[in-house]
Every structure is written in C-alpha cells, then in structure tokens.
Amino acid sequence: MIEGMNPSEHLSIYPQDAHRFSTLSLEEWQNGIVFPVNKPLQWTSFDVIRKLKPQLPVKKIGHAGTLDPLATGVLVCCVGRATKLISTFQEHLKVYRTTFTFGETTPSLDRATPVSQTTSWDPVSESELEAVIESQFIGTIQQVPPMYSAVKKDGKRLYNYARKGEEVERQPREAYIESCKILHYDGKQCTLEIACGKGTYIRTLVDDLAKAADSLGVVDELQRTKSGPYSIDEAWNIHELCDALKQVLIV
Known part of the structure; x- marks a missing residue:
C-alpha cells in the first residue's frame, strides 16, 4: 500500500x-x-x-x-x-446477494440469454441444501470460468466464442468462499448471501450448486453489497x- x-x-x-x-x-x-x-x-x-x-x-x-x-x-x-x-x-473480501431459480438454465447462466434447458426436479429441503453448501462450497473450491466471461482462450475472450455458439475447453481455477448463507428458499427460488475472494464467479457457483442438488440453476438477480x-x-x-x-x- x-x-x-x-x-x-x-x-x-x-x-x-x-x-x-x-x-x-x-x-x-x-x-x-x-x-x-x-x-x-x-x-x-x-x-x-x-x-x-x-x-x-x-x-x-x-x-x-x-x-x-x-x-x-x-x-x-x-x-x-x-x-x-x-x-x-x-x-479484499466481497459480499454478494443473489437470487436464482432452480430447474432451468441459460448459456450465460443468468437472464442475459434465453432459457436453453429445463428439468423436472423434486426439491430438496432447506436443511439438505445447506448440507450441500457446507460440504462442497465453503473454503477453497474449483470453478470452471463460464463461457460468458472475459477470460482469454488462445488470445480471445470467452464471450466472443460464446456469442458464436461455440464452447471451448477451460481450465478450473481456485476460488475462495468464506460463507454462503441461505436468506430465502421456497423450493423453486433461492436467495444466497455469499462472502468470497477475488475471481469468484457467482453464476458458476449457482450453476454448480444447482447441479450438486440434482437440478439446474439460473441467476435472476445479483448485487455486490460489500467490497472490502x-x-x-x-x-x-x-x-x-x-x-x-x-x-x-x-x-
């Protein structure tokens, strides 16, 4: 400094x-x-x-x-x-609040693109969802950057491939999740408060969490409530x- x-x-x-x-x-x-x-x-x-x-x-x-x-x-x-x-x-640690919907997804993992896939789903309980979070999404985790991101592959931004409908191989990256709290859950929509380190993709976290609960997920809203x-x-x-x-x- x-x-x-x-x-x-x-x-x-x-x-x-x-x-x-x-x-x-x-x-x-x-x-x-x-x-x-x-x-x-x-x-x-x-x-x-x-x-x-x-x-x-x-x-x-x-x-x-x-x-x-x-x-x-x-x-x-x-x-x-x-x-x-x-x-x-x-x-610095950053805090996000995100609301997402289970049972569907989009290419961008948020509402920037149309729904591309849906699935029927027998909702887990809130305690079961908390257990998934605690066991798989706290501490240092691995994330594959989303295709709709600014990460470069062979000199091009991933979103340039994605906008052409192309998907390319990406290497996992480390991300740090200090906490992930459920603020609301009704079996269809969920709101989380996430404290995390730099380089964390909340869209990817939601996608991975939904898959870990045997479903799909898409981010509806995302707000950074704190930065340092x-x-x-x-x-x-x-x-x-x-x-x-x-x-x-x-x-």
Missing part, C-alpha cells in the same frame, strides 16, 4: 461528503481519491468509468473488480494515485455523483 494512504479513511469520499468537492485542491486529486459507486443495472463497469472520467480534474481513473452488466452494487472507483491501490482493493470496507449503503448513485462533481473548483 502507498505510504500514508488509508483507503478506508483518508481517501474515500461518500455521498455525505459531497461538499468536499468544492474544497479539494488539484494536488489532493492527484494524490488519490476513492469513490464507492452503486453500478446500475445494464451498465458495464467501464460504462461507470467512462461516465466519470470527463467530470474529473485528473486523467487517471480505474475500478477494483468488474461486475457483469446484469449485476448491480459496489464498484470501487479509484482516481489519481489511488489507482495504485486497485490491486489491494481487489484482494465499502458497503452498498454508502455507495454513490452514479448520476448524483456526476452532479456533485460539478462543484469541483480547481484554481
């Missing part, structure tokens, strides 16, 4: 701190600012960066952890020298952040 930079205190500007934009100097911007942003539905993570960049008095900006277009939630945006903290933020010290409750609405940045006065 950069000496003297504490991302959870000194660098962060939250919605309640909007008044600070009118007092920050160019040097302070260059030294580094961090915004937790609530990424909107259907936006890519880069859409957020592209929206913010013209509003800033410095050129450097990046984010610490990509979210799928159909996912919402905390996207940690780093400005100026705070971009050097991105790798540190990426190592930043929670959804203190994240900026992107439009409100852009309005607040209009206060920036650099002499």
